[in-house]
Amino acid sequence: MTRGSIFKLFAYAVVAGAITTAVAVFIPWLPTAATRQADRMWFSIWFAEIIAIVVFAVVAAALIYCVVEFRVKPGDTSDGPPTHGHTMLEIIWTAIPTVIVIAITIVAAIVIHDNGKAGTNPLVIKVVTQQFTYQFEYPNGKTFNILRLPKDRNVKLDLSSKDVIHSFWVPAFGQKTDAVPGITTSIVITPTRTGYYPIICTQLCGLGHALMRSEAIVLESTEYDSWYASAGEAPAAAAGGTDGKSVYTAAGCGACHVFTAGGSAGTIGSSLDNLSVDAAKAGEELNDFIRSSITDPDTFLAPGYAKGVMPSTYKSSISGAQLDSLVQYLAENTK
Numbered sequence: 001m002t003r004g005s006i007f008k009l010f011a012y013a014v015v016a017g018a019i020t021t022a023v024a025v026f027i028p029w030l031p032t033a034a035t036r037q038a039d040r041m042w043f044s045i046w047f048a049e050i051i052a053i054v055v056f057a058v059v060a061a062a063l064i065y066c067v068v069e070f071r072v073k074p075g076d077t078s079d080g081p082p083t084h085g086h087t088m089l090e091i092i093w094t095a096i097p098t099v100i101v102i103a104i105t106i107v108a109a110i111v112i113h114d115n116g117k118a119g120t121n122p123l124v125i126k127v128v129t130q131q132f133t134y135q136f137e138y139p140n141g142k143t144f145n146i147l148r149l150p151k152d153r154n155v156k157l158d159l160s161s162k163d164v165i166h167s168f169w170v171p172a173f174g175q176k177t178d179a180v181p182g183i184t185t186s187i188v189i190t191p192t193r194t195g196y197y198p199i200i201c202t203q204l205c206g207l208g209h210a211l212m213r214s215e216a217i218v219l220e221s222t223e224y225d226s227w228y229a230s231a232g233e234a235p236a237a238a239a240g241g242t243d244g245k246s247v248y249t250a251a252g253c254g255a256c257h258v259f260t261a262g263g264s265a266g267t268i269g270s271s272l273d274n275l276s277v278d279a280a281k282a283g284e285e286l287n288d289f290i291r292s293s294i295t296d297p298d299t300f301l302a303p304g305y306a307k308g309v310m311p312s313t314y315k316s317s318i319s320g321a322q323l324d325s326l327v328q329y330l331a332e333n334t335k
């Protein structure tokens with residue numbers, strides 16, 4: 001190879017590498033990492049990314065060089081010169097990918113191992129999923145439908161499901177874990193940035209799957225401590241208390257139902273705005289009608305709605321007092 005052709009190859013590689021690097025760097029492919037675990041994952045992604053950019057630049061340079069230099073000349077109909085394998089070249093192009101794959105594997109294994117470590121005193125929060133809602137149970141026994149986390153503390157989420165497979169994913173936290181009926185899965189999170197982050201269910205879990213969303217709020221540890229202390233005494237503050245509206249929100253009714261007073265516009269289930277009319281049609285007294293529609297949803301089906309869509313788990317997942325206030329809340333705010 002002449003010095004000129006080496007220079008050309010090098011120039012093609014620099015141009016291809018620069019374009020690919022620009023695409024990788026200037027388009028925000030990843031959300032800003034908000035946990036220590038996400039930092040590690042982003043590192044492993046960039047580690048593989050940089051290797052990929054270098055490999056792409058080398059391959060693209062060789063390809064462009066060959067296309068430009070060895071293009072057939074006009075009028076040349078002869079065969080090309082015969083070639084056969086080059087043992088040293090084949091050893092090199094087997095050895096380099098082997099080293100690359102092993103290196104990526106080692107980095108990924110270390111990241112996965114470190115991300116699973118909860119430390120000695122993690123904050124353990126139970127995450128109970130069901131169609132189509134999340135419940136977060138804290139060590140003091142209080143349950144909320146929004147996840148509040150303290151910054152810079154190891155948090156271990158123990159996930160379970162009451163019905164089908166759901167999942168827990170916060171893009172900025174990096175990791176994603178399924179909640180599987182019958183077993184407990186877990187995920188360790190160490191938040192590093194305060195703020196609001198969406199929680200998304202990523203397993204197709206039924207008609208309301210697309211609406212199965214919640215929110216994680218990362219607070220400074222002092223703010224978290226005061227929230228935790230006051231939340232313990234004022235159960236109705238966020239959700240999971242016994243006032244009807246909180247139960248409505250915590251149980252996730254709004255994900256599936258239109259209910260003007262509750263500010264919800266879900267379209268999976270029937271509207272809750274005209275329950276008196278529905279009760280009359282069913283020949284039931286309003287409160288009884290609402291109660292049985294929650295505990296045994298298939299008893300009175302609104303026209304056009306199928307059996308088995310609304311979970312029949314509410315009779316066990318909502319306490320007696322919560323059910324009473326939910327029934328009362330709906331009866332008072334419907335037409």
Ligand code: CUA
Binds near residue numbers: 166201202206208210
């Ligand atoms: Cu739960 Cu999708």
